Amino acid sequence: MAEIRFEKANNFKEKPDVSKIGFGTHFTDYMFEMDYNEKEGWHDPRIVPFRNLEMSPANTTIHYGQAIFDGLKAYKHGDKPVIFRAKDHLNRINVSAKILDIPEVPFELMNDGLKKLIAVEKDWIPTGKGQSLYIRPFIFADDPYLGVRVSKTYKFLIILSPVAAYYAHGFAPVKIMVEDQYVRAVRGGLGAAKTPANYAASLHAGLVAHDKGYDQVLWLDGVERKYIEEVGSMNILFKINGEVITPSPKLQNSILDGITHRTVMEIAKDWGVPAVERKISIDEVIQAYENGTLEEVFGSGTAAVISPVGSLIYKGKEYIINGGKVGEFSQKMYDYIEGIHIGEIPDKFGYIEAAE
Numbered sequence: 001m002a003e004i005r006f007e008k009a010n011n012f013k014e015k016p017d018v019s020k021i022g023f024g025t026h027f028t029d030y031m032f033e034m035d036y037n038e039k040e041g042w043h044d045p046r047i048v049p050f051r052n053l054e055m056s057p058a059n060t061t062i063h064y065g066q067a068i069f070d071g072l073k074a075y076k077h078g079d080k081p082v083i084f085r086a087k088d089h090l091n092r093i094n095v096s097a098k099i100l101d102i103p104e105v106p107f108e109l110m111n112d113g114l115k116k117l118i119a120v121e122k123d124w125i126p127t128g129k130g131q132s133l134y135i136r137p138f139i140f141a142d143d144p145y146l147g148v149r150v151s152k153t154y155k156f157l158i159i160l161s162p163v164a165a166y167y168a169h170g171f172a173p174v175k176i177m178v179e180d181q182y183v184r185a186v187r188g189g190l191g192a193a194k195t196p197a198n199y200a201a202s203l204h205a206g207l208v209a210h211d212k213g214y215d216q217v218l219w220l221d222g223v224e225r226k227y228i229e230e231v232g233s234m235n236i237l238f239k240i241n242g243e244v245i246t247p248s249p250k251l252q253n254s255i256l257d258g259i260t261h262r263t264v265m266e267i268a269k270d271w272g273v274p275a276v277e278r279k280i281s282i283d284e285v286i287q288a289y290e291n292g293t294l295e296e297v298f299g300s301g302t303a304a305v306i307s308p309v310g311s312l313i314y315k316g317k318e319y320i321i322n323g324g325k326v327g328e329f330s331q332k333m334y335d336y337i338e339g340i341h342i343g344e345i346p347d348k349f350g351y352i353e354a355a356e
Contacts, residue, residue, distance in 0.1 A: 173310025
């Protein structure tokens, strides 16, 4: 495996009060970087001072969008830095890479680079309630070429950002608008990849939802506009008549196979709570609401971890979930996962990985 070189920074930033900053607004002193070309493959892994990048105005990512990313988090157990489900996130990068025809990155090289970067920047990991060091690995095409083709050169980087809660209002129920006009992704497209294109496709509907007083959009499938897919920044789960039901990334390859989503399903089954992945229509959810069996709705994702849903609006009608309050199951799941994150609850699943 290639040796990771280190370039020392000349100046160091003042660490912010994480409780007073937004999500993803401040960045640490260093980042990980490496390059790809057809002759050398992935090469020259290095930890360098965080800085702006230079690129050609003809960069193919700017024009054609060949890029992927992921997101995961680091915490501290005592004074030791740890990462939550690093292997799963790094493996998902290569799943996205296959979909976008980006050369796969050797897992050990990614893993070694990530852990060495976290070890260097461990003092940036905040320890307040709900706080963490957000990790953003990403790859983008780097050819200076205006023809439409798969790029021949790429850059892989990892940047770090100390964060508090994703939502400014903290762990409180969000309001979600069911989108039945616009489409985010379709089967056979890019929906299963974590790529900027999917987020660009969601922006307009998100603005419309915000203008109406809602936090996010819940997407339906792009063909029948019937089956529930995911929310803009998280997977979605429904607790109906004691059972957790969620759209299946395996059956619906237009949604992301969320790592926190996997975590929720694994923990629920360990608790003895029935939990299934299958197609679920918006009509089934509305029917469950009307007959009183819809107990809770919540999202799951790296950024927010668990995001309880207090209300859904569909075709102009608002449905208040669990009286607009955080549900018992959502709260229990959030507390349990956060307890594993910070080392207060034993990690029986092997989710936590030491960073040094």
